[in-house]
């Protein structure tokens with residue numbers, strides 16, 4: 343009985359930013375637990391590689407190239423998913439961008455627009471569109487990949503931190519409003535994980551040493567270490583949890 347609580351058999355899951363990194367790990371994990379995947383990011387090549395991995399282990403996935411900063415592209419993602427699978431059970435808002443590293447006072451308006459458009463507005467628009475489909479079904483799970491930076495601003499990543507704090511509130515607002523329809527909305531706030539996104543941090547020996555030295559677990563995360571929490575939050579194992587963000591930071595916030 344308890345093993346089945348984690349089962350995602352037959353569920354249709356959209357994972358944005360699933361061509362690599364944390365999004366890829368979540369997509370692979372969902373597939374292993376039985377879900378059918380909609381892989382979405384800008385570039386088809388990376389998505390196809392993940393689709394092939396899923397198919398070679400007996401799973402099912404389609405790729406829909408999507409730009410999370412473009413409302414038309416987001417509409418297309420939902421329309422194509424509905425055309426192919428006819429429903430959406432799980433949404434993971436994972437795609438994010440950060441084109442700027444430095445003092446926030448130097449961040450340009452265009453940097454602000456890009457980060458907020460992709461990390462915040464994109465997640466808002468996709469949550470609205472998918473939320474309407476889930477309301478019809480009276481069930482669904484939405485998971486936002488937030489960040490430790492939403493809780494404690496990351497030096498050099500000011501606008502990004504602001505966008506993630508906003509995503510945290512998207513989680514709470516939609517959890518409050520959609521709970522009555524059986525829809526749960528939760529978040530995951532990873533600490534530093536070894537992906538392309540954060541290479542400027544872990545790829546610099548000095549910065550990595552500094553980060554690791556104050557982490558209770560004494561190391562940074564690998565992408566698959568975030569996937570288990572995503573399975574938990576998408577499954578019946580977390581059926582009474584909504585409106586929360588689980589921090590997966592190797593103990594960073596207690597250091």
Ligand SMILES: NC(=O)c1ccc[n+]([C@@H]2O[C@H](COP(=O)([O-])OP(=O)(O)OC[C@H]3O[C@@H](n4cnc5c(N)ncnc54)[C@H](OP(=O)(O)O)[C@@H]3O)[C@@H](O)[C@H]2O)c1
Pocket residue numbers: 358359360361362363364365382383384385386388408409410411435436437438439460487488489490531532533534535536537538539540565
């Ligand atoms: N790595 C960390 O240390 C860390 C820590 C805390 C939180 N996070 C969060 O974890 C999530 C995943 O990041 P990651 O570390 O796994 O990064 P990653 O390996 O660089 O992957 C980012 C993914 O997002 C996609 N993407 C980027 N811009 C996009 C856009 N405008 N529209 C659609 N897709 C887009 C990328 O594919 P395309 O290039 O094909 O679009 C890729 O699939 C992000 O929300 C990030 O903020 C990461």
